[in-house]
Amino acid sequence: MARNDTMAQTGLDDAAEAPYRRFNIPANGFRNYWNPILPAAEVGRKPKPVRLLNEDIVLFRDAGKLFALEDRCPHRGMKLSLGSCDYAGSGTISCPYHGWTFDGASGQLVAALMDGPDSPIVRKVAVKSYPVREHAGLIWVFVGDMAPVPLEDDLPEFIADQVTFFSIVRYCDYKANWRWLVDNWPHDHHGPYVHRTSPELLFQPMLPFGMTVTTTPLPNDKGIAVDGVNGITSGDYAGLGTFPRNNWWRCMTPAGRGKTEGFETSAARRRYGIQHQFETRLPGMVVVGRQSGEYCLVQWATPIDETTTRCFNINNWRRHGTLRGLYDRAHYYLWRGWAHDGTFSGQDKRMVEGLVPGPERLSKTDAGVIAWRKYAGAHARRAPEQDSLRHRGAA
Ligand code: FES
Ligand SMILES: [Fe+2]
Numbered sequence: 076m077a078r079n080d081t082m083a084q085t086g087l088d089d090a091a092e093a094p095y096r097r098f099n100i101p102a103n104g105f106r107n108y109w110n111p112i113l114p115a116a117e118v119g120r121k122p123k124p125v126r127l128l129n130e131d132i133v134l135f136r137d138a139g140k141l142f143a144l145e146d147r148c149p150h151r152g153m154k155l156s157l158g159s160c161d162y163a164g165s166g167t168i169s170c171p172y173h174g175w176t177f178d179g180a181s182g183q184l185v186a187a188l189m190d191g192p193d194s195p196i197v198r199k200v201a202v203k204s205y206p207v208r209e210h211a212g213l214i215w216v217f218v219g220d221m222a223p224v225p226l227e228d229d230l231p232e233f234i235a236d237q238v239t240f241f242s243i244v245r246y247c248d249y250k251a252n253w254r255w256l257v258d259n260w261p262h263d264h265h266g267p268y269v270h271r272t273s274p275e276l277l278f279q280p281m282l283p284f285g286m287t288v289t290t291t292p293l294p295n296d297k298g299i300a301v302d303g304v305n306g307i308t309s310g311d312y313a314g315l316g317t318f319p320r321n322n323w324w325r326c327m328t329p330a331g332r333g334k335t336e337g338f339e340t341s342a343a344r345r346r347y348g349i350q351h352q353f354e355t356r357l358p359g360m361v362v363v364g365r366q367s368g369e370y371c372l373v374q375w376a377t378p379i380d381e382t383t384t385r386c387f388n389i390n391n392w393r394r395h396g397t398l399r400g401l402y403d404r405a406h407y408y409l410w411r412g413w414a415h416d417g418t419f420s421g422q423d424k425r426m427v428e429g430l431v432p433g434p435e436r437l438s439k440t441d442a443g444v445i446a447w448r449k450y451a452g453a454h455a456r457r458a459p460e461q462d463s464l465r466h467r468g469a470a
Contacts, residue, residue, distance in 0.1 A: 111385075126383075138164045271319065
């Protein structure tokens with residue numbers, strides 16, 4: 076059965092699945108995409124266990140190459156990640172239990188050390204090997220049921236093109252399903268409420284709320300652009316009073332997220348032709364194209380399993396020479412890394428981890444969430460066999 080097209084394998088209960096089942100959005104993530112799994116600096120010669128889309132994988136390097144194999148020895152089930160690379164330069168990993176040794180590229184058994192050099196089982200057994208790449212300081216792995224697409228096909232330009240841009244990454248694990256984190260991104264209006272106390276926005280004008288949200292499909296099944304118009308920055312609520320209640324400290328000139336200048340006239344649009352300020356993209360990320368076009372944040376929800384999501388904040392700057400690069404890095408490490416990737420994202424983490432899944436009563440602010448769910452389920456890449464099953468099922 077097509078794995079993206081069934082919910083039967085999930086351990087989440089029925090109520091938790093209900094909002095996603097009708098759109099065919101799987102609990103363990105969309106297969107057949109590249110996802111980041113770890114910063115490249117965290118993977119060396121010592122085998123490293125990771126989980127991605129509920130599959131256990133061991134990563135290791137040898138002779139300058141990176142390998143990703145299924146993290147289970149087919150002999151008697153030991154984790155290969157507890158083993159070691161005993162034959163430097165061979166690109167192999169040896170199981171710690173009886174020394175079965177696997178080729179990192181093909182996954183084939185190349186020696187069964189305790190069986191002796193002439194073991195007939197050699198090359199008759201293999202573990203699954205995964206396409207793996209190092210790019211923009213991250214390790215990317217393709218989990219799927221088809222030949223991998225080029226990595227660059229799945230990356231926003233700001234990450235794909237490391238000649239024009241450079242990236243700094245910070246990540247954090249959320250105790251939450253990946254879908255709850257992505258639902259947080261297509262302009263569901265949590266921003267003006269949840270983040271009104273974040274240091275990044277504290278002194279800036281209130282973000283508009285009560286907006287009408289519109290969505291536009293992006294070309295090539297990439298995702299949707301999300302725009303909001305006609306917002307208010309304060310309101311009177313019968314019997315309660317006004318919101319926000321106290322605004323005297325919001326005295327700074329609008330900048331960054333607080334800037335109200337229309338994106339149509341922004342430098343990003345004029346100079347670089349960036350079409351949209353906010354995009355939610357497959358397999359599960361938000362691309363925030365800033366007003367200047369010099370910087371872009373990509374937040375990427377990597378599904379670990381049904382109850383854990385790795386959230387990557389991938390900060391990307393356009394390269395403008397050494398001095399400007401030093402300034403951008405200093406600004407990140409002295410301010411933005413803490414103010415946004417730590418504190419601002421920490422507010423989102425608290426919300427997403429605090430969700431109690433079940434029936435929903437959606438309202439005006441959820442137009443982007445509904446559009447995303449519909450789009451993602453209908454446009455996610457599927458292996459050819461899965462796609463034909465899906466169309467037969469729909470016929
Ligand atoms: S379990 Fe791996 S070699 Fe025996
Ligand atoms: Fe947020």
